[in-house]
Amino acid sequence: MQNLFKLIGKFGFVLLFILLEAIAFILVVRRSNYHRVIFSEATSEITGNFFKLYSNTRDYFKLRAENELLAEENARLRAEVQYSKSRFYTTNLEGINPIQAYTYIPCKVINNSTRYARNFFTIDAGKMHGIKPDMGVISPNGIAGVVRQVSDRFAVCISVLNTSFPVSVQLRKSKDYGSLEWDAVSPLYSTVKYIPTHVAIEPGDTLETSAYSSIYPEGIDVGVIESFTINPDDGYYIIKVRLTTRFTALRQVYAVDYHFRKEQDAIEDSIKNERQ
Amino acid sequence: MNQQVFKNIMLFLALAVGDIVFTNRISLSTYISPYIYHFFVLQLPVRTSRNGVILLGFLTGLFYDLIYHTGGAHAAATCFLALLRIIILPAFISVEDKDNNISPGIYTLGQGSFLFYTFILTLVHHILFFNLEIFKISSIPLTLLKASLSSIFSVLLIYLLSLLFYRKKRI
Structure with a gap:
């Protein structure tokens, strides 16, 4: 018994390490509930x-x-x-209550x-x-x-x-929608997925927030298409987008x-x- | 003793400010994201108890997790760094160093040893941190590259700061 205590006295820091590391891992895994x-x-x-x-x-x-x-x-x-x-001058607003x-x-x-x-x-x-x-x-x-x-x-x-925060976006000119998902590579660029390849796009096209999101109003700027490739697995575009918001400032x-x-x-x- | 505690608290705060106003803001490249805050754990006096080193490592990480909302990634990485420090530090110090309760630094360990010691611990810390942060198996090759490049810059920053702020002690 005495030896056991001696051992704990000597290697107690390993136990402490395991305990604290376990707490840290739980925090990492439960990150989504973390704030609560x-x-x-x-x-x-x-x-x-x-x-x-x-x-x-x-x-x-x-x-x-x-x-x-x-x-x-x-x-x-x-x-x-x-x-x-x-x-407003050219539209008949009678009977409409603007809210x-x-x-x-x-x-x-x-x-x-x-x-x-x-x-x-x-x-x-x-x-x-x-x-x-x-x-x-x-x-x-x-x-x-x-x-x-x-x-x-x-x-x-x-x-x-x-x-872990995808945003629903659409092309400004054709209103085809896709999903903006950051790839953690650069703060200047993000990626748009799930726009089908029958839609004609070219570098320089603007992407805006879609009408399907209840977070943002429709038509807020998101980014400008920088380049794109086609994903051979699912046949959708993978579009590299230059974000209009300067996140570093x-x-x-x-x-x-x-x-x-x-x-x-x-x-x-x-x-x-x-x-x- | 008290003076040493005070010094350590000041260093912790200075590194926190440095991280918030400097390393958090520089973006040299996607693959370079240096950190300096873990230097606090690296330089704790050699006679700090092992439990103390582990606990301080964990709390240091947790502090940065709280302000940057990174879950427990900083805490896990820095706690591991603390354990590794306990294991490898004896190889770098003499009995005399231990008696004098030195703080592992550029002049107390010597330049070569200090760089080696800092680099190994920084690399392990960065590899663990970047992987826990992204938490995706498919990103491991990318994070390894990122950790290696970032480590070089982190060590460089720590080295420069040590040159600036530490003075050679006369014996």
Whole structure:
């Protein structure tokens, strides 16, 4: 017995190692439930406040670039407003009650990574600002991610640069849809799969968010086709896409609140039940 | 003793800041993603208890898992690094080093030994980390390449930082 204790005294660190390594492996495997287990709201608030302080100081050095980006977006939006105004004049709106479907909540990215296979970013808005899980997040030039976990003042979002977050996308000109799935190779590029080969595509074509996603409004920029090959196994294109959002310099973003999501989800779920 | 604890805490914080503002942001290439934070475990004083090294390794990794949302990949890799350190460090130090409770560094181990020691541990840490992070068998060849190239850069960074921040002790 005494020898046993001696042995444990000598090699106890191996037991400790096995125990801690087991905990770490469980965390790796249960990664999808991870936020609910470990990333409590308290830690979210602490790290969030720290990153906010850091990003505030960094902001001063990036003001010029950020201004240009926002000015660009302003110009684009101005053009769109002009366009939709002219459409309203030519359409008979009588009897139609226009309802706003989307609200955009402006927020800032305060912590971001692009070097992992599953990247996340933190924004400086939370429950208090109306952020809810599963809201889409877009940058001035394209899609950025989706809200995952919300605390009072912060929210952690899954980045488009995350191998476990596919996005439904479509070609702008033909509306054929496919799936954007990041391959963890470069933060500048992503891959689009499942667009059938009878669709004519060429480098330079734009991909946008599809109407089938309840995360983003239809028509938000995603990327531009860089090159493509055909997958011999399933006969679909594998398209290399240059992302329009610059993930290595993600700052100003907007969370998208889709007002009819509950209604859409409910009606879609009711059909699902009928099928079974 | 207290001074040593304080030094280690400061180093931990400095490496954390370095990781957040520097290594997290540089993207030289897809295959090069260096890390420096594990240097904290590499340089713990040689007389730190073995349980202590393991525990500190795990907690260091867990800290980075929490801020980058990487599950337990950092924790698993750094905890393994700690175990490996316990096994191989005796080969690099003398009885005298142990008596003096040195902290394994560029001047205490000597340049050659330090680079060798750092490279082996960094390589193992990176191989384990990149694989746990992607967690896909089909990616293993890619992660091996990535781990090797990244290790070279990580060791280079650690070497440069050691040259900058450590001073040769007069005996």
